Structures are given as structure tokens and as C-alpha cells.
Amino acid sequence: MGQEGKYAYAVTRIRVLETRLLDRGKIGRMLDARDAASALRVLGETEYAEVMGELVEGEEYEEILGAELKRVYRVVQSFSPDPDLIDLLRSRYDFQNLKVLLKAGHLGINRDDLLVDLGCIAPECLKEMAAGDYASLPAGYRRVVEEAQEEFKNTGDPQIIDLVIDRGMYDYLYTNARVDFLKGYLLRRIDLTNIKTAMRLKRSRTGVIRWAFLPHGSVDPRLLLEAVREPWDAFGPKFSTTDYGVVVEEGLRQLEAKGTLTDYECLVDEYLLEYLRRAKYVPFGPEPILAYLLAKELEGRLVRLIMVGKINNLPKETIKERLCDVYA
Numbered sequence: 001m002g003q004e005g006k007y008a009y010a011v012t013r014i015r016v017l018e019t020r021l022l023d024r025g026k027i028g029r030m031l032d033a034r035d036a037a038s039a040l041r042v043l044g045e046t047e048y049a050e051v052m053g054e055l056v057e058g059e060e061y062e063e064i065l066g067a068e069l070k071r072v073y074r075v076v077q078s079f080s081p082d083p084d085l086i087d088l089l090r091s092r093y094d095f096q097n098l099k100v101l102l103k104a105g106h107l108g109i110n111r112d113d114l115l116v117d118l119g120c121i122a123p124e125c126l127k128e129m130a131a132g133d134y135a136s137l138p139a140g141y142r143r144v145v146e147e148a149q150e151e152f153k154n155t156g157d158p159q160i161i162d163l164v165i166d167r168g169m170y171d172y173l174y175t176n177a178r179v180d181f182l183k184g185y186l187l188r189r190i191d192l193t194n195i196k197t198a199m200r201l202k203r204s205r206t207g208v209i210r211w212a213f214l215p216h217g218s219v220d221p222r223l224l225l226e227a228v229r230e231p232w233d234a235f236g237p238k239f240s241t242t243d244y245g246v247v248v249e250e251g252l253r254q255l256e257a258k259g260t261l262t263d264y265e266c267l268v269d270e271y272l273l274e275y276l277r278r279a280k281y282v283p284f285g286p287e288p289i290l291a292y293l294l295a296k297e298l299e300g301r302l303v304r305l306i307m308v309g310k311i312n313n314l315p316k317e318t319i320k321e322r323l324c325d326v327y328a
Contacts, residue, residue, distance in 0.1 A: 006284075011282075011288050013079050014292050018328065021292075021326065022046060022303070022326055026043075029042045030306050031306060032316065039307060043156070050071065051064060080289055089305060092169060095122075095169040100129040103161050134146070144172065148164040157166070163211035170214045174190070181287040185276070187217065192247065192272075194224055195227075196264060197213060198213075198252075219239070223238055244271070245283045266321075269324035270324045273298060276291040277327065298327065
């Protein structure tokens with residue numbers, strides 16, 4: 001069966017789901033809401049109503065976002081001709097949970113509140129594995145966990161668990177991403193994350209550690225190291241000939257003005273969103289399915305930023321500055 005026959009139904013379903021993504025009008029109304037509860041009521045007028053039930057308090061937004069994303073993954077997986085690709089995206093949440101469990105285990109604390117039920121393996125199953133030796137984990141996961149355990153044993157630093165698992169996760173994702181569109185997305189996210197890491201290392205002056213940068217990027221690690229070690233006025237020019245020159249230049253300008261990387265992160269989201277929009281012009285294939293799911297995740301981050309701002313009584317304009325555009 002060719003691409004058209006394999007994906008015709010799935011892409012048709014995705015085009016319908018895309019129309020239900022939050023548009024600028026709904027985001028604008030949430031921003032205009034007088035408080036968090038009012039913003040949540042606006043959300044209740046959208047497809048989020050399906051998972052909201054009686055949840056109307058602003059502080060319950062995380063439960064709503066998690067339930068909605070879980071619903072969307074379940075729906076898309078039900079008609080996707082490539083369920084393995086959907087599982088690959090979901091695997092990111094498994095790695096996130098593994099980080100939580102490993103650090104909590106070494107610190108002797110319970111952080112079950114940070115576990116998310118969005119991965120391929122239920123959090124309760126991962127907890128059972130964490131109580132043992134992780135031998136029953138899939139091989140790709142187990143290698144990453146073993147490496148993180150070994151590095152923690154050598155350093156005693158819980159932060160190394162985050163770094164090692166992040167590196168292992170992106171290696172796992174990139175290695176198993178059979179679709180060029182997904183590889184392209186991952187490569188761009190890896191590059192932009194590595195540049196942000198270089199900015200953070202330069203600001204903290206803590207030096208460069210072995211696990212700092214993610215693998216499979218197109219930006220030469222030597223360039224990243226030079227950017228960390230040389231003066232700030234040389235940082236931007238290092239990346240001027242890459243595809244990220246404009247993002248880095250504006251991110252540095254905002255960093256100098258405000259002292260945070262929040263604006264850079266928003267610029268990254270905008271850059272990746274523009275890449276995802278390419279899938280709108282693909283009539284048949286896995287690209288629209290992948291783009292929709294990633295756009296849905298980005299939508300969740302927009303809602304989260306608005307709700308946090310409303311709960312903390314931030315001015316509308318302050319919240320708005322932190323938001324990127326919508327996919328719709």
C-alpha cells in the first residue's frame with residue numbers, strides 16, 4: 001500500500017483535530033480573563049471540556065492539561081498507521097519519570113507527585129522496576145539508566161542523572177526516528193537546547209562538564225565550547241552562519257536586557273513551530289500526525305504559562321511577552 005492509501009484516513013482525521021486547537025482568539029480571551037478561574041472557564045468552552053468535568057479552580061490546570069494530552073495521544077494512536085512513532089514520542093515521558101524515580105531513590109524522598117501518566121510504561125510499573133534493578137526495562141531505556149546510575153556513583157551529584165538521561169533520551173529518540181521530518185525536528189531542538197546550555201554555562205561560570213551537550217546536533221561541539229570560553233561579544237557571531245543566527249542574536253539581546261533566558265525559550269518555540277507548520281502542506285504521510293501532537297504539547301505550555309501568570313496576578317502584558325504563537 002502506498003503513502004496515500006496508508007495515510008489518507010489518518011491525515012483526514014488530523015485535519016479535523018487541527019481545527020480544534022486553540023486559536024489566537026481563545027488564547028486572547030484567556031489572557032483577558034480577570035483571574036485564573038475565569039481563564040479556566042474559557043478553556044472549558046473548547047475540547048478541553050471533555051476532560052475538565054467539575055474542575056473549575058485555576059490551581060487544577062495541571063491535572064486538566066495532563067488529562068487532555070493523554071486523551072489526545074489515545075485518540076491519535078487509535079487511528080495512526082504508525083503506532084510505533086506515537087510510542088516514540090510518548091517515550092519522552094518515560095524518561096522524564098525515570099529521572100524523577102532515580103533522583104528520589106538516591107535522595108531517599110518520595111516525589112510521586114512529579115510522575116506523569118503519558119509514557120509507554122505506567123508510572124506504577126516504573127516504580128516497581130525502580131524498587132529492583134530495572135532489569136525488566138526495555139533495552140534502550142535500561143542502557144541509559146545504567147549509565148546514569150554509574151555516573152551518579154562516581155560523582156554523587158543528582159544533577160548528573162538529569163544530564164545523562166537527557167542525553168540518552170535524545171540519542172534514543174534520534175536513533176529510532178525513522179521519519180526525516182521527525183529527525184529534522186529533533187536535530188533543531190537539540191541544537192537550540194545546546195546553544196541555551198552554552199549560554200547557561202557561560203553565565204554560571206561553572207565550567208563545562210562532560211554531559212553538558214546533547215548528541216546528534218548539527219552545531220559542532222567545538223563551536224559550543226568556544227562560545228562558552230570566549231567573551232560575550234563573540235557569542236552571537238559564533239552562530240551567525242548557522243540556521244539559528246537570528247534566534248541567538250535576539251535571545252542574547254533579551255538576555256542582556258532582562259537577565260533571563262525566558263525570551264530565548266519563546267524564540268525557540270516560535271522557530272520550532274514554524275518548522276512544524278511545514279506538515280500542513282503534506283497531503284499524505286506521518287508528518288501531519290507528528291506535527292499535530294507536538295503542536296498540542298506546545299499548546300499545553302501556552303495554557304500553563306497563562307494559568308501560572310493568572311494565579312500569580314501578573315499583568316496581562318507580562319504574560320503575553322512569554323507566549324509564542326499558536327499552530328492553528
